[in-house]
Amino acid sequence: MKSPDKENRRRIIVNELGDVWFFAYGSLMWNTGFTPAEIREATLKGWHRRFCVSSIIYRGTPEQPGLSLGLDRGSECRGLALRIAERDRDEVFAYLADREMPEEIYSCQRVMITIGDESVVAYTFVVNRDHALYVAEMSLEDMARRISRGRGKNGLNRDYLASTVEHLEQLGMPDANLAEILTHVERLG
Numbered sequence: 001m002k003s004p005d006k007e008n009r010r011r012i013i014v015n016e017l018g019d020v021w022f023f024a025y026g027s028l029m030w031n032t033g034f035t036p037a038e039i040r041e042a043t044l045k046g047w048h049r050r051f052c053v054s055s056i057i058y059r060g061t062p063e064q065p066g067l068s069l070g071l072d073r074g075s076e077c078r079g080l081a082l083r084i085a086e087r088d089r090d091e092v093f094a095y096l097a098d099r100e101m102p103e104e105i106y107s108c109q110r111v112m113i114t115i116g117d118e119s120v121v122a123y124t125f126v127v128n129r130d131h132a133l134y135v136a137e138m139s140l141e142d143m144a145r146r147i148s149r150g151r152g153k154n155g156l157n158r159d160y161l162a163s164t165v166e167h168l169e170q171l172g173m174p175d176a177n178l179a180e181i182l183t184h185v186e187r188l189g
Contacts, residue, residue, distance in 0.1 A: 009104035012093040014123060018086050022096075023113050023124035025049045025079040026069035027160065030167040032082065033099065034092050041173070042081035042113045047071040047126065049079070049175060051143055053105050054133040059150045059157040066150020066157035067135065067143060069164065070106065070127030078173040081115050081122060100125050105133045144184035158185050 014020055019037060022028075023044055053068040060066030071077060084092050100106050106125040113122045127134055138146075150157025165182050168175050 009101060009107050009128065011101075012097050012108040012123065014089070014093070014110075016121065020084050020086075020089060021113065021115075021120055021122035022082045022084055023079055023111065023122045024082055025071055025077050025124070026164060028082075028096075028100075029080045029171070030163060034084075034088070034095060036082035037085040037088070038083035040081045040083075040115045041078070041171070042115045042122070043076055043078050044071070044111055044113050044122075044124065045076045047073060047077050047111070047124075048075040049077045049178070051138075051147070051181065052127055052135045054135055055150065055152060055157065056133070057103065057152055058154040059152045059160050060146075061152060064149055064151070065146065066152055066160075067138075067146050068160070070134075071124060072127050072129075080171070081113055081120070103131075103133055104128070105131045140181065140184055143181055144188055147181065148185045148188040161185060 023042060026049065049069055050072045051067040051069055052072050053070045055066040055068040056062045059068055105128055107128055108123055109126045111122055111124055112119050147157045147161055161178065161182055165175065165178050
């Protein structure tokens with residue numbers, strides 16, 4: 001799959017008119033920061049949720065980086081589709097770009113998601129594999145150690161992980177991989 005243009009890594013570009021669906025897979029599921037017009041369960045094929053972003057702002061620092069979730073290629077991901085009303089688009093997209101794109105590790109990409117039995121166009125943030133903050137491979141133990149030590153502008157990295165696991169379970173879409181990482185983080189104390 002072609003990597004998004006580097007000049008678009010701080011912008012959300014949407015060509016469709018009207019309301020737009022946005023696919024949420026991490027903290028945006030439980031901490032949107034805006035009021036969606038509608039929220040539905042959705043599945044995105046071809047991408048999966050993974051701790052693949054070295055977090056140096058929100059969940060860590062440059063000296064002690066944490067880990068954040070990103071959508072990486074392969075498999076599929078269950079999450080939430082957030083419908084953004086046309087009248088709110090500019091404000092919501094400016095907020096999302098400011099919140100999620102300061103490091104240029106994510107790009108906003110047009111994708112097809114499934115809501116119920118229907119395929120619909122949506123947008124979401126995917127990880128840029130060519131970015132210096134991308135974490136290609138890391139053992140479960142190394143991830144747990146890094147998450148257990150991470151603390152950034154938005155708090156403890158372990159709280160981010162625990163909140164994500166908890167909210168996914170509450171939504172009826174548990175993520176076994178994240179739950180396993182959490183178990184290892186809790187063992188570290």
